[in-house]
């Protein structure tokens with residue numbers, strides 16, 4: 440009996456520790472049921488605040504050598520957005536401009552032999568927004584679908600809720616979540632109340648900079664991606680090397 444109590448105590452201790460970790464992380468994980476939040480303007484925007492999301496395009500299906508799943512940004516997407524130079528040095532930028540995104544190339548190569556894997560890896564569009572949670576008084580980053588962005592833009596389009604992200608005039612937003620994991624679905628976010636709910640005065644110091652930053656761990660260079668692809672798909676030859684002697 441004593442042993443069982445000890446085990447239970449250990450499990451509970453571990454659970455509360457993991458819960459704490461989950462809460463303290465910078466990623467927002469809405470729970471099943473109703474979730475209330477404030478949308479935070481982009482840190483670098485100036486009043487009147489209008490910008491609140493950053494578009495991203497990520498490749499899924501790669502792992503690090505430690506077996507950790509990662510979703511690196513599509514370099515072709517960054518190239519189109521004119522953002523490559525923000526992250527990669529001249530040499531790496533030249534490689535992307537010449538050879539394209541290595542993961543996109545991998546998808547092209549895989550598509551003839553493993554269509555299912557190839558389709559799963561195609562760069563998926565997502566959006567980063569930042570939310571302030573009144574319950575825990577914390578700032579979190581939330582990676583959302585186009586559906587959520589469309590609903591938030593609809594709120595911004597309405598006269599009485601146009602300033603919904605304004606630090607002082609902004610309002611609380613509510614979203615309903617059902618299911619977990621891949622079954623997770625969200626209702627369209629709607630105003631929870633029309634009463635202004637001000638952000639903390641020091642919101643700019645406390646919130647994150649979700650616009651593409653040079654230390655964004657989700658952006659890997661051309662060479663880093665090549666190295667990872669070699670680990671994940673050692674059989675695939677990405678780029679044909681020039682034949683000697685023509």
Ligand SMILES: [Zn+2]
Pocket residue numbers: 498512513514515516540541542543544562
């Ligand atoms: Zn790509």
